Amino acid sequence: NDEAAQAFKITDSSDAVVFKVEEDGKITTTAGFITNTGSNNDLELQSDGNMSFVIDRDNDETSQSFSFKNFNVEIANIGEDSTSITGDTFTFTSANANDPYFIVQTTADDDTAPRLKLYNNRSSDANDDGECGTIEFSSKDDGTPTENIYGKIQVLSNTVSAGAEVGEMQFFVSNGSGGYKTALTLDGDGDTVVNGNLSTTGDLQVKGNDIKDSGGNTIISSDGSGVVTMAGGNIAVGGSNANLNMNSGSDI
Secondary structure, eight states: OTGGGEEEEEEOTTOOEEEEEETTSOEEEOSSOOOOOSSSOOOOOOOSSOOOOOSSTTOOOSOOEEEEEETTEEEEEEESSOEEEOOSOOOOOOSSTTOOOOOOOOOOSSSOOOOOOOOOOOSSOOOTTEEEEEEEEEEEOSSSOOEEEEEEEEEEEEEOOTTOOEEEEEEEEEOSSSSEEEEEEEETTSOEEEOSOOOOSSOOOOSSSEEEOTTSOEEEEEOSSSOEEETTSOOOOOSTTOOOOOOOSSOO
16 A cells, blocks of 8 residues: 555656655655756755755665765765765854854764864875964954954974974964064974063973073083082163062082
8 A cells, every 4th residue: 555655656668666755745766866956956955944955765785975065066075974065165154252162072982072173185295394283263353444464373384304203383463553563483303483572470390401502502501419500600780760689508
């Protein structure tokens, strides 16, 4: 009595059902594709409730995917374990405060965590100091107003020699003149550069024995036991209230 349960069906020349709409609203096609040749060539699917697309309903395939195409160019592919989307700009928009809220989550019961990957997948070999990825932080100014990038984080391929790769991470902030100041630089050689004044409200511990100037010259050196040597042997103190106090429990 299967025929009575079908509200509408289309068959091919051999009387095989290629498209049917059942009384419960379920639509089935075995044609493999649906082509719309109307005057405006638009095809719209609407639902007053949930809409689901089920791939491999009988679960007899090892790998299936759902694909969206613009003409013959694939713009999205949703698979069992991965999803790929092709395009230039992707925008998530919300009119609510503190939204959109973007969550990358894992449910694996172990000590691993989700990952966010920016990949410069160029077709040829990389070059030294090439860009790997950039994260930008922007907001409006009080003029027109227009968008302004107030800060960004960028990673460079400092050295690309195979087996000896060195990366560099730079933190930029707006400098007030329409450009950017590299406030902090970290590189794989172990160098950390702070471009500006460094203030601390606690102890400052240097993981090394030397403090150097911008030319790489050692100006203060420690032997690790508390003995400090100042290069040149001179201490210059300037300013209107230039006081220098030195206290010691023994000879100075």
